[in-house]
Amino acid sequence: MNKFFRCGIFGAVLLSMVLSGCQEEKKTAPKAKPIPVHTLAAVPSNQPYWVEVFGQTEGNEAVLVYPQVTGPILERVYREGQAVKKGEPLFIIDPAPFEAVYESAAAAAQQAQANLKQAQREAKRYTELHKVKAVSSKEYTDAVSSYEVSKANLQAALAKEKEAKITLGYTTVKAPVDGVAGRSLVNPGTLVQANSTQLTDITQEDVLKARFSLSDSQLHGYEINENSPVFVFNDKLKEPVEGKINFTSIQVDPKTGTRSLSAEIPSVGGLLPGQYVTVRLTLGMQNGVFLIPQKAIRQLSDGTYSVYLLKDNKARATPITVGKWSGKDWIVTEGLKAGDEVIIDNIQRLKDKAAVNKVSDNNASGKK
Numbered sequence: 001m002n003k004f005f006r007c008g009i010f011g012a013v014l015l016s017m018v019l020s021g022c023q024e025e026k027k028t029a030p031k032a033k034p035i036p037v038h039t040l041a042a043v044p045s046n047q048p049y050w051v052e053v054f055g056q057t058e059g060n061e062a063v064l065v066y067p068q069v070t071g072p073i074l075e076r077v078y079r080e081g082q083a084v085k086k087g088e089p090l091f092i093i094d095p096a097p098f099e100a101v102y103e104s105a106a107a108a109a110q111q112a113q114a115n116l117k118q119a120q121r122e123a124k125r126y127t128e129l130h131k132v133k134a135v136s137s138k139e140y141t142d143a144v145s146s147y148e149v150s151k152a153n154l155q156a157a158l159a160k161e162k163e164a165k166i167t168l169g170y171t172t173v174k175a176p177v178d179g180v181a182g183r184s185l186v187n188p189g190t191l192v193q194a195n196s197t198q199l200t201d202i203t204q205e206d207v208l209k210a211r212f213s214l215s216d217s218q219l220h221g222y223e224i225n226e227n228s229p230v231f232v233f234n235d236k237l238k239e240p241v242e243g244k245i246n247f248t249s250i251q252v253d254p255k256t257g258t259r260s261l262s263a264e265i266p267s268v269g270g271l272l273p274g275q276y277v278t279v280r281l282t283l284g285m286q287n288g289v290f291l292i293p294q295k296a297i298r299q300l301s302d303g304t305y306s307v308y309l310l311k312d313n314k315a316r317a318t319p320i321t322v323g324k325w326s327g328k329d330w331i332v333t334e335g336l337k338a339g340d341e342v343i344i345d346n347i348q349r350l351k352d353k354a355a356v357n358k359v360s361d362n363n364a365s366g367k368k
Helices: 003-028 096-131 137-169
Strands: 035-041 045-059 062-065 071-076 089-093 172-174 179-181 200-203 207-215 230-233 241-248 258-266 276-293 305-311 314-326 329-334 341-343 354-365
Touching: 045 314, 096 137, 207 241, 207 276, 230 258, 258 276, 276 314
Parallel strands: 035 354
Antiparallel strands: 035 341, 045 207, 045 276, 062 200, 071 089, 089 172, 179 200, 207 258, 230 241, 230 276, 241 258, 276 329, 305 314, 305 341, 314 329, 314 354
Protein backbone atom coordinates (compact mmCIF):
# COMPACT_ATOMS: atom_id res chain seq x y z
CA MET A 1 0.00 0.00 0.00
CA ASN A 2 1.59 3.22 -1.09
CA LYS A 3 2.05 6.05 1.28
CA PHE A 4 -0.38 8.37 -0.47
CA PHE A 5 -3.22 5.92 0.00
CA ARG A 6 -2.39 5.44 3.69
CA CYS A 7 -2.38 9.23 4.24
CA GLY A 8 -5.83 9.55 2.62
CA ILE A 9 -7.31 6.88 4.87
CA PHE A 10 -5.81 8.53 7.95
CA GLY A 11 -7.17 11.96 6.93
CA ALA A 12 -10.67 10.59 6.39
CA VAL A 13 -10.67 8.90 9.79
CA LEU A 14 -9.46 12.09 11.46
CA LEU A 15 -12.15 14.22 9.74
CA SER A 16 -14.81 11.72 10.80
CA MET A 17 -13.69 11.95 14.41
CA VAL A 18 -13.76 15.77 14.38
CA LEU A 19 -17.25 15.92 12.90
CA SER A 20 -18.48 13.34 15.33
CA GLY A 21 -17.07 15.34 18.21
CA CYS A 22 -18.74 18.56 17.01
CA GLN A 23 -22.09 16.82 16.67
CA GLU A 24 -21.73 15.39 20.16
CA GLU A 25 -20.84 18.83 21.53
CA LYS A 26 -23.85 20.36 19.73
CA LYS A 27 -26.13 17.78 21.25
CA THR A 28 -24.86 18.40 24.75
CA ALA A 29 -24.68 22.29 24.61
CA PRO A 30 -27.08 23.69 27.24
CA LYS A 31 -29.95 25.98 26.20
CA ALA A 32 -29.85 29.72 27.14
CA LYS A 33 -31.62 30.35 30.40
CA PRO A 34 -34.73 32.58 30.36
CA ILE A 35 -34.00 36.15 31.44
CA PRO A 36 -35.65 37.04 34.76
CA VAL A 37 -37.96 40.08 34.48
CA HIS A 38 -40.53 42.02 36.43
CA THR A 39 -43.68 43.31 34.79
CA LEU A 40 -46.21 46.07 35.24
CA ALA A 41 -49.88 45.68 34.38
CA ALA A 42 -50.97 48.46 32.03
CA VAL A 43 -53.99 50.27 33.45
CA PRO A 44 -55.63 53.14 31.53
CA SER A 45 -55.99 56.49 33.29
CA ASN A 46 -56.76 60.14 32.57
CA GLN A 47 -53.81 62.50 32.57
CA PRO A 48 -53.56 66.27 31.96
CA TYR A 49 -52.08 67.48 28.69
CA TRP A 50 -49.74 70.42 29.18
CA VAL A 51 -47.11 72.37 27.29
CA GLU A 52 -44.06 74.26 28.49
CA VAL A 53 -42.79 77.36 26.70
CA PHE A 54 -40.53 80.28 27.49
CA GLY A 55 -42.09 83.60 28.42
CA GLN A 56 -41.16 87.00 29.79
CA THR A 57 -42.63 88.99 32.64
CA GLU A 58 -43.80 92.56 32.40
CA GLY A 59 -45.79 94.99 34.51
CA ASN A 60 -49.45 94.10 34.58
CA GLU A 61 -50.50 97.76 34.42
CA ALA A 62 -47.88 100.22 33.26
CA VAL A 63 -49.57 103.57 33.93
CA LEU A 64 -48.24 106.51 31.95
CA VAL A 65 -47.97 109.72 33.97
CA TYR A 66 -48.90 113.02 32.28
CA PRO A 67 -49.25 116.53 33.78
CA GLN A 68 -52.73 118.00 33.99
CA VAL A 69 -51.51 121.60 33.83
CA THR A 70 -48.99 123.41 31.66
CA GLY A 71 -45.89 124.89 33.25
CA PRO A 72 -42.17 124.43 33.94
CA ILE A 73 -40.97 121.55 36.11
CA LEU A 74 -39.43 122.87 39.33
CA GLU A 75 -38.45 119.58 40.95
CA ARG A 76 -38.48 115.80 40.58
CA VAL A 77 -39.43 114.48 44.02
CA TYR A 78 -39.18 110.72 43.61
CA ARG A 79 -36.17 108.47 43.01
CA GLU A 80 -36.19 106.54 39.76
CA GLY A 81 -36.96 102.86 40.28
CA GLN A 82 -38.36 103.31 43.77
CA ALA A 83 -41.67 101.91 44.99
CA VAL A 84 -44.30 104.61 45.39
CA LYS A 85 -47.78 104.66 46.87
CA LYS A 86 -50.84 106.12 45.24
CA GLY A 87 -50.95 109.87 45.97
CA GLU A 88 -47.22 110.32 46.63
CA PRO A 89 -45.71 113.34 44.84
CA LEU A 90 -43.54 112.72 41.79
CA PHE A 91 -42.97 116.18 40.23
CA ILE A 92 -43.58 119.80 41.18
CA ILE A 93 -44.75 122.22 38.47
CA ASP A 94 -44.30 125.96 39.15
CA PRO A 95 -47.45 126.78 41.17
CA ALA A 96 -47.12 130.60 41.20
CA PRO A 97 -49.53 131.46 38.35
CA PHE A 98 -52.08 128.94 39.63
CA GLU A 99 -51.83 130.30 43.16
CA ALA A 100 -52.66 133.76 41.78
CA VAL A 101 -55.70 132.39 39.97
CA TYR A 102 -56.85 130.60 43.09
CA GLU A 103 -56.43 133.67 45.29
CA SER A 104 -58.40 135.75 42.78
CA ALA A 105 -61.17 133.17 42.71
CA ALA A 106 -61.23 133.00 46.51
CA ALA A 107 -61.53 136.79 46.70
CA ALA A 108 -64.35 136.75 44.17
CA ALA A 109 -66.13 134.15 46.26
CA GLN A 110 -65.78 136.34 49.35
CA GLN A 111 -67.18 139.31 47.43
CA ALA A 112 -70.10 137.21 46.25
CA GLN A 113 -70.71 136.10 49.83
CA ALA A 114 -70.82 139.74 50.98
CA ASN A 115 -73.16 140.69 48.14
CA LEU A 116 -75.43 137.83 49.08
CA LYS A 117 -75.69 139.00 52.68
CA GLN A 118 -76.49 142.52 51.50
CA ALA A 119 -79.13 141.27 49.11
CA GLN A 120 -80.60 139.04 51.81
CA ARG A 121 -80.97 142.04 54.17
CA GLU A 122 -82.57 144.13 51.44
CA ALA A 123 -84.97 141.35 50.52
CA LYS A 124 -86.00 140.93 54.15
CA ARG A 125 -86.50 144.69 54.62
CA TYR A 126 -88.58 145.07 51.45
CA THR A 127 -90.66 142.08 52.42
CA GLU A 128 -91.66 143.76 55.72
CA LEU A 129 -92.34 147.10 53.97
CA HIS A 130 -94.41 145.37 51.31
CA LYS A 131 -96.63 143.89 54.00
CA VAL A 132 -97.64 147.35 55.19
CA LYS A 133 -97.77 148.67 51.63
CA ALA A 134 -94.86 151.02 52.25
CA VAL A 135 -93.18 150.01 48.95
CA SER A 136 -94.52 149.12 45.59
CA SER A 137 -94.78 145.56 44.38
CA LYS A 138 -92.04 146.24 41.78
CA GLU A 139 -89.59 147.39 44.43
CA TYR A 140 -90.41 144.32 46.49
CA THR A 141 -89.97 141.87 43.60
CA ASP A 142 -86.75 143.58 42.48
CA ALA A 143 -85.27 143.14 45.96
CA VAL A 144 -86.26 139.47 46.09
CA SER A 145 -84.86 138.87 42.57
CA SER A 146 -81.61 140.57 43.51
CA TYR A 147 -81.33 138.20 46.45
CA GLU A 148 -81.83 135.17 44.21
CA VAL A 149 -79.26 136.46 41.73
CA SER A 150 -76.77 136.98 44.55
CA LYS A 151 -77.24 133.39 45.67
CA ALA A 152 -76.52 132.17 42.12
CA ASN A 153 -73.48 134.45 41.84
CA LEU A 154 -72.11 133.02 45.06
CA GLN A 155 -72.53 129.46 43.81
CA ALA A 156 -70.69 130.37 40.58
CA ALA A 157 -67.90 132.09 42.51
CA LEU A 158 -67.48 129.11 44.85
CA ALA A 159 -67.33 126.75 41.85
CA LYS A 160 -64.56 128.86 40.27
CA GLU A 161 -62.70 128.90 43.56
CA LYS A 162 -62.97 125.11 43.79
CA GLU A 163 -61.80 124.71 40.20
CA ALA A 164 -58.83 127.00 40.81
CA LYS A 165 -57.93 125.04 43.95
CA ILE A 166 -58.07 121.74 42.06
CA THR A 167 -55.93 123.14 39.26
CA LEU A 168 -53.43 124.42 41.80
CA GLY A 169 -53.30 120.93 43.27
CA TYR A 170 -52.36 119.56 39.85
CA THR A 171 -49.05 121.42 40.07
CA THR A 172 -47.97 118.58 42.35
CA VAL A 173 -47.97 115.55 40.04
CA LYS A 174 -48.87 112.53 42.16
CA ALA A 175 -48.64 108.79 41.63
CA PRO A 176 -52.00 107.57 40.24
CA VAL A 177 -51.43 103.98 41.48
CA ASP A 178 -49.14 101.97 43.73
CA GLY A 179 -46.10 100.62 41.95
CA VAL A 180 -42.54 101.17 40.85
CA ALA A 181 -41.82 104.58 39.34
CA GLY A 182 -39.82 104.45 36.15
CA ARG A 183 -37.20 106.69 34.58
CA SER A 184 -37.95 110.38 34.51
CA LEU A 185 -38.52 111.57 30.95
CA VAL A 186 -38.13 115.30 31.80
CA ASN A 187 -35.63 117.38 33.74
CA PRO A 188 -36.25 120.36 36.07
CA GLY A 189 -36.83 123.48 33.99
CA THR A 190 -38.61 121.64 31.19
CA LEU A 191 -41.86 123.28 30.09
CA VAL A 192 -44.45 120.51 30.03
CA GLN A 193 -47.81 120.60 28.29
CA ALA A 194 -50.99 119.48 30.01
CA ASN A 195 -52.11 115.97 28.99
CA SER A 196 -49.38 115.86 26.34
CA THR A 197 -45.89 115.58 27.81
CA GLN A 198 -45.19 112.14 29.32
CA LEU A 199 -43.31 112.49 32.59
CA THR A 200 -42.69 108.85 33.59
CA ASP A 201 -44.56 105.58 34.08
CA ILE A 202 -45.49 103.44 37.05
CA THR A 203 -45.49 99.66 36.94
CA GLN A 204 -47.56 97.83 39.51
CA GLU A 205 -45.18 95.61 41.45
CA ASP A 206 -47.65 93.31 43.19
CA VAL A 207 -49.07 91.93 39.93
CA LEU A 208 -47.16 90.97 36.78
CA LYS A 209 -47.97 89.54 33.39
CA ALA A 210 -46.14 86.65 31.77
CA ARG A 211 -46.26 86.93 27.98
CA PHE A 212 -45.72 83.82 25.84
CA SER A 213 -46.70 82.30 22.50
CA LEU A 214 -48.07 78.95 21.33
CA SER A 215 -48.27 77.34 17.91
CA ASP A 216 -51.24 75.32 16.66
CA SER A 217 -49.18 72.12 16.88
CA GLN A 218 -48.53 72.79 20.57
CA LEU A 219 -52.23 73.37 21.19
CA HIS A 220 -52.84 69.83 19.96
CA GLY A 221 -56.45 70.64 19.17
CA TYR A 222 -57.28 71.91 22.66
CA GLU A 223 -58.94 75.25 23.37
CA ILE A 224 -57.60 77.88 25.79
CA ASN A 225 -59.82 79.85 28.15
CA GLU A 226 -59.41 81.92 31.30
CA ASN A 227 -59.81 78.80 33.44
CA SER A 228 -56.94 76.89 31.81
CA PRO A 229 -54.45 76.13 34.63
CA VAL A 230 -51.14 77.95 34.16
CA PHE A 231 -47.98 78.02 36.28
CA VAL A 232 -44.81 80.10 35.96
CA PHE A 233 -41.40 79.20 37.34
CA ASN A 234 -37.69 79.93 36.97
CA ASP A 235 -34.45 79.22 38.79
CA LYS A 236 -35.11 81.86 41.46
CA LEU A 237 -38.53 80.55 42.47
CA LYS A 238 -38.72 77.86 45.14
CA GLU A 239 -41.97 76.57 43.68
CA PRO A 240 -44.14 77.35 40.63
CA VAL A 241 -46.39 80.40 40.85
CA GLU A 242 -50.00 79.92 39.78
CA GLY A 243 -51.40 82.44 37.33
CA LYS A 244 -54.57 83.18 35.39
CA ILE A 245 -54.94 83.59 31.65
CA ASN A 246 -55.98 87.19 30.98
CA PHE A 247 -55.32 87.52 27.24
CA THR A 248 -55.49 85.18 24.25
CA SER A 249 -54.93 86.51 20.76
CA ILE A 250 -57.46 85.37 18.16
CA GLN A 251 -54.93 85.95 15.37
CA VAL A 252 -51.82 84.01 14.37
CA ASP A 253 -48.64 85.99 13.82
CA PRO A 254 -47.74 85.25 10.16
CA LYS A 255 -44.03 85.68 10.89
CA THR A 256 -43.83 83.15 13.73
CA GLY A 257 -46.95 81.04 13.21
CA THR A 258 -47.88 81.47 16.87
CA ARG A 259 -50.62 83.06 18.95
CA SER A 260 -49.77 85.52 21.70
CA LEU A 261 -51.03 84.92 25.24
CA SER A 262 -50.47 86.38 28.67
CA ALA A 263 -51.17 85.28 32.23
CA GLU A 264 -51.56 87.46 35.29
CA ILE A 265 -49.28 86.31 38.10
CA PRO A 266 -48.46 87.64 41.57
CA SER A 267 -45.07 89.26 42.04
CA VAL A 268 -43.56 86.85 44.54
CA GLY A 269 -40.19 85.25 45.10
CA GLY A 270 -38.29 88.19 43.62
CA LEU A 271 -40.04 88.15 40.25
CA LEU A 272 -39.54 91.45 38.45
CA PRO A 273 -40.68 92.84 35.09
CA GLY A 274 -38.45 91.77 32.21
CA GLN A 275 -37.37 88.38 33.57
CA TYR A 276 -37.48 85.20 31.49
CA VAL A 277 -39.63 82.41 32.88
CA THR A 278 -40.96 78.99 31.93
CA VAL A 279 -44.72 78.83 31.49
CA ARG A 280 -46.58 75.53 31.94
CA LEU A 281 -50.11 75.63 30.55
CA THR A 282 -52.54 72.74 31.02
CA LEU A 283 -54.82 72.54 27.99
CA GLY A 284 -57.03 69.55 28.77
CA MET A 285 -57.22 65.88 29.77
CA GLN A 286 -55.93 62.85 27.88
CA ASN A 287 -58.33 59.98 28.45
CA GLY A 288 -57.39 56.31 28.43
CA VAL A 289 -53.61 56.75 28.45
CA PHE A 290 -51.01 54.71 30.36
CA LEU A 291 -48.25 55.68 32.78
CA ILE A 292 -45.19 53.53 32.13
CA PRO A 293 -41.79 53.90 33.89
CA GLN A 294 -39.28 55.72 31.73
CA LYS A 295 -36.73 52.93 32.20
CA ALA A 296 -39.10 50.46 30.48
CA ILE A 297 -39.33 52.47 27.25
CA ARG A 298 -36.78 52.25 24.46
CA GLN A 299 -36.09 54.99 21.94
CA LEU A 300 -35.03 53.40 18.66
CA SER A 301 -32.53 54.76 16.16
CA ASP A 302 -35.32 56.00 13.88
CA GLY A 303 -36.79 58.11 16.68
CA THR A 304 -39.71 55.81 17.44
CA TYR A 305 -40.42 54.19 20.81
CA SER A 306 -41.22 50.67 21.94
CA VAL A 307 -41.67 48.48 25.00
CA TYR A 308 -41.36 44.77 25.62
CA LEU A 309 -44.55 42.97 26.50
CA LEU A 310 -44.63 39.58 28.19
CA LYS A 311 -46.48 37.11 25.95
CA ASP A 312 -46.24 33.34 26.24
CA ASN A 313 -43.07 33.60 28.33
CA LYS A 314 -41.39 35.66 25.62
CA ALA A 315 -40.48 39.30 25.33
CA ARG A 316 -42.33 40.84 22.39
CA ALA A 317 -41.17 44.23 21.10
CA THR A 318 -44.21 46.50 20.70
CA PRO A 319 -44.18 49.98 19.11
CA ILE A 320 -45.84 52.75 21.12
CA THR A 321 -46.55 56.48 20.91
CA VAL A 322 -45.47 58.57 23.87
CA GLY A 323 -46.51 61.99 25.14
CA LYS A 324 -45.16 64.00 28.07
CA TRP A 325 -43.30 62.84 31.14
CA SER A 326 -45.16 62.63 34.40
CA GLY A 327 -42.64 62.39 37.22
CA LYS A 328 -40.63 59.19 36.62
CA ASP A 329 -43.21 57.84 34.18
CA TRP A 330 -43.89 58.39 30.51
CA ILE A 331 -47.42 58.92 29.24
CA VAL A 332 -48.12 56.34 26.53
CA THR A 333 -50.95 57.46 24.26
CA GLU A 334 -51.01 54.58 21.72
CA GLY A 335 -49.79 51.00 21.41
CA LEU A 336 -51.00 49.53 24.70
CA LYS A 337 -54.27 48.11 25.93
CA ALA A 338 -55.57 47.44 29.40
CA GLY A 339 -54.00 44.38 30.97
CA ASP A 340 -50.82 44.29 28.87
CA GLU A 341 -47.85 43.10 30.92
CA VAL A 342 -45.04 45.57 30.33
CA ILE A 343 -41.53 44.35 31.15
CA ILE A 344 -39.86 46.99 33.31
CA ASP A 345 -36.31 45.68 33.91
CA ASN A 346 -33.40 43.93 32.17
CA ILE A 347 -34.39 45.85 29.05
CA GLN A 348 -30.81 45.97 27.71
CA ARG A 349 -30.55 42.17 27.75
CA LEU A 350 -33.77 41.59 25.85
CA LYS A 351 -34.55 41.20 22.21
CA ASP A 352 -37.72 40.33 20.40
CA LYS A 353 -38.97 36.78 21.17
CA ALA A 354 -36.32 36.29 23.86
CA ALA A 355 -37.30 33.73 26.49
CA VAL A 356 -38.08 35.37 29.81
CA ASN A 357 -39.11 34.27 33.26
CA LYS A 358 -41.46 36.52 35.22
CA VAL A 359 -39.92 36.61 38.67
CA SER A 360 -42.83 38.30 40.33
CA ASP A 361 -45.68 40.53 39.34
CA ASN A 362 -45.78 43.58 41.57
CA ASN A 363 -49.36 44.12 40.45
CA ALA A 364 -48.57 47.83 40.33
CA SER A 365 -50.91 49.84 38.26
CA GLY A 366 -50.03 52.54 35.84
CA LYS A 367 -52.66 54.71 37.40
CA LYS A 368 -51.53 57.55 39.67
